[in-house]
Amino acid sequence: MNSNISSNPSLSANIAEQASSPTLGRSRINSIDMMRGAVMLIMLLDHARERFFFHMQVSDPMDLSSTSWGLFLSRFAAHFCAPVFVFLTGVSAWLYANRSHGEPRSARMFLIKRGLFLIALEILVINFSNLSWMVSYYTLWLQVIWVIGLSMLALAALIKLPRPWMAVLGLAIVFGHNLLTPIGFQPNEWAYSLWTILHDRGYLISEGALRVKVSYPVLPWIGVILLGYVAGPIFSQKSNGNPLEASQRQQTLLKLGISCWGLFAVLRGFNLYGETLPWQAGANFGETLMSVVNLTKYPPSLSFLLVTLGGMFFCLVAFERHFASDGKADGSLARVGHWLSVFGSVPMFFYILHLYVLLLLYTLAKFTFGANHGEFYGVNSIGWVWLIAALLAVGLYYPVKRFSQYKKNSTQAWIKYL
Structure with missing residues (x-):
């Protein structure tokens, strides 16, 4: 069974945590944690769908003729996870290198160690949550954790570039990689493996006891993490040595969000590029809207990134303005913000925990009720998937909160990796 942990994400919280300090604006750091926490819960929904609604698979882009509104919205929401985490990983790397106090420090070794750690984690830990224990072989899926690790290594290699050059390179990759779509190689050609890793989703090894599939081609994500690093000063305490007010940051983020969605409206609206x-056009407005936002994720098209990153910019502003406990949030909104920030504070721990909890629940359900959809056990409505995800979010909150507190108080270096 391919659980295709494809919508997901993971983990730059440890970088942001080390970048923060008592003098750093906590509403800003909290807004990043809230953003991460929100997409972690969306990811939980998508992975619950893949466990308990796998008999209703979705393609990329989705087949609108066989996809219900509920299933479409569930999958579309999951599109935001990977772009948010890759971009914020770049932001957090900049914050780590440019502390609000003390001399700047290099993030290169930090990125290399964590990039290699994530790649190893994908291979040795994450993939075992995909196992169907009743078969003699399985497929090694190189997915979002793998691509974040590779992106961190790429950022480490390019970290000495001047920020304007890094911005140009990131924009060139994000805006230009769609031009590479016609290029392809057959498995017996010399460039096939490299191109599969960089741009074309496919199998590195398609036969034998161990198959290896690249689900997340890395090239577009390198562009995203570079742009995240370039955007780091937006989240800094100071700009050019002067205090950076929250209103300035929010205005900048709003402009970025409007620019992303405005450009998407033009390029996608006229089917120009991306x-x-x-x-x-569909039979009604809803069907037409579904077609407009039915975007390619593997690799992420320009339109896909404009929609998701634009939405992230708007959400960051909303979280800082309305959900931060030290901002203008009322009691209920502040509690929601705190709840989200708990999930966002230890994303790696939550990521691993929820995968294995879902595996355990699915195994128990299949053992108890048997396979009711071919070889799979599944629920009959996407509404049940939403209910399962909601109950898991509540149930996992307390162990995640306890681990977050333990991590903050721990002096052990290895614990920061989780």
Whole structure:
């Protein structure tokens, strides 16, 4: 069974935590944690869907003729996870290197160690949550944790570039990689493996006891993490040596969000560029809207990144303005913000925990009730998936909170990796 931990994400909280300090604006750091926490819960929903609704698979882009509104919205929401985490990993790397107090420090070794750690974790830990224990082989899926690790290594290699050059390179990759879509190689050609890792989703090894599939081609994500690093000063305490007010940051983020969605409206609205599948008018407004935002994720098209990153910029502003406990949030909104920030404070721990909890629950359900959809056990409505995800979010909150507190108080270096 391919659980295709594909919508997911993971983990730059340890970088942001080390970048923060008592003098650093906590509403800003909290807004990043809230953003991470929100997409972690969306990821939980998507992975619950893949465990308990796998008999209703979705393609990339989705087949709108066989996809219900509920299933479409569930999958579309999951599109925001990977872009948010990769971009914020770049932001957090900049914050780590440019502390609000003391001399700047290099983030290169920090990125190298954590990048290699994530790649090893994908191979040795994450993939075992995909296992169907009743078969003699399995597929090694190189997915979001793998691509974040590779992106961190790429950022480490390019970290000495001047920020303007890094911005140009990041924009060139994000805006230009769709031009590479016609390029392809057959498995017996010399460049096939490299191109599969960089741009074309496919199998590195397609036969034998161990198959290896690259689900997340890395090239576009390198562009995203570079742009995240370039955007780091937006989240700094100071700009050019002067205090940076929250209103300035929010205005900048709003402009970025408006620019992303405005450009998407033009490029996608006229089917000019940035997406391999043109949208088509449906029988009603809802069907037409589904077609417009039915975007390619593997690799992420320009349109996909404009929509998701634009939405992230708007959410960061909303979290800072309305959900931060030291901002203008009322009691209920502040509690929601705190709840989200708990999940966002230890994303790696939550990521691993929820995968294995889902595996355990699915195994128990299949053992108890048997396979009711071919070889799979599954629920009959996407509403049940939402309910399962909601109950798991509540149930996992307390162990996540306890571990977050333990991590903050621990002096052990290895614990920061979780």
